[in-house]
Amino acid sequence: MKNIAIIGSGISGLTAAYLLSKKHQVTVFEKNTVIGGHTATVDVNIGQQDYAIDTGFIVFNNKTYPNFLALLNEIGVEKQPTEMSFSVHNCQTGLEYNGHNLDTLFAQRRNIFRPKFWLLIREILRFNKLCKQIYQLNKFKKEMTLGEFLTAHGFSSFFSEHYILPMGAAIWSSSLVEMEAFEFQFFVKFFYNHGLLNIQDRPQWYVIPGGSRNYLAPLCQRFDKNIQVNADINSIQRKQAGVVIRFNDGSEQHFDDVVLACHSDQALALLADASEEEEKLLSAMPYKANSVVLHTDTSLLPKRKKAWASWNYQLGTNRQASASVTYNMNILQGLNSEHTFCVTLNQKQAVAQDKILREFTYHHPVFSLQSIEAQKQRHLICGQRHTHFAGAYWHNGFHEDGVKSAIEVAKRFGCFLNKVIDGEANAKASSKVA
DSSP: OOEEEEEOOSHHHHHHHHHHTTTSEEEEEOSSSSSOTTOOEEEEEETTEEEEEESSOOOEETTTOHHHHHHHHHHTOOOEEEOOOEEEEETTTOOEEETTSHHHHTSSGGGGGOHHHHHHHHHHHHHHHHHHHHHHHTOOOTTOBHHHHHHHTTOOHHHIIIIIHHHHHHHHTOOHHHHHTSBHHHHHHHHHHTTTTOSSSOOOEEEOTTOGGGGHHHHHTTTGGGEESSOOEEEEEEOSSOEEEEETTSOEEEESEEEEOSOHHHHHHHBTTOOHHHHHHHHTSOEEEEEEEEEOOGGGSOSSGGGOOSEEEEEOSOTTSOOOEEEEHHHHHTOOOSSOOEEEESOGGGSOGGGEEEEEEEEEEOOOHHHHHHHTTGGGTTTBTTEEEOOGGGTTSSHHHHHHHHHHHHHTTTOOOSSOBTTBOOSSSSOOOO
């Protein structure tokens, strides 16, 4: 049995702790007052009614979240079907649509008579078909960006600005400019696997009934006495026999191994003796802050209610600005209320002050050609010097990726989920740490 420290209590850290605690002693350190990371459900009382609203992690699906679904199954947490729709509203031209169905697609009825809008639909179909062909034939050009692909294949700026770039920006909380610089292969693989290149046969999406925080207690049950919140860590130093964690009050604790399940930049800042490879790879995978506001101001949604979607992108003039997305939580969580609860990214100034319920700052990984190349070299630092790295930034940046990264770490210690994942029996087949 090993004594293992886990830094961070987001999905990566808690999954690592859950798996490792099957055979080892674990201690989870969280710098904040509560655990959960992006799993952040808040209680709201409005109109003498109580609501539990998700503000960070919200949705998952039956196709591309196999590890998270296996985890929920193992800890006995149910899932609730939801609708995953996407709308775009151009603040300058007034153009808006919701791609959920034919009626919502033409929520703005005059678009029926606009040739440019019909061309948009044709380009969506062409883009989907072309990308699926490239994926299936594996004919990717090395280091081609999404912007370069759109130019090379003659897609119009109207299509780029009103569909594919906003959709990508909404998914990865990035700007339109950053989406143009996205690696095309990474982008297409994600869209293909998530069914986003299909008009039909898309995944079924789910939420956690009553709020995403409801999976935290059953996940932590086995090690809940070994979670330290308000952990003020100063530095981590690796020794031949193990790891020393030093705190700002002058105390220190010794462990056999450490799992850094915090963001890449946070992990690098904690390492007092970072190697050249750790410096190089972790710094190549930066994070960016996004402002998040929970509110009831429906002016952030499209003008027409038919155009209201689960995800609503507001298109402005600043292409370098971070994604301006509003999640309609009534749709996503199936809330029955006269109030429309919205979670808006990066538009605090546009929200009526008297309708703001809560404010947050969440950090998301920034994907680029450099970060994707760094992902491929994880083996150079993970598992070296009693140190292991877990986090969604090692894959696509989502909850499933946090779970996957933790599973990859736990396998080294002989700890597994009790289910076949991705067709591979996750027992027995991996090298184990004594």
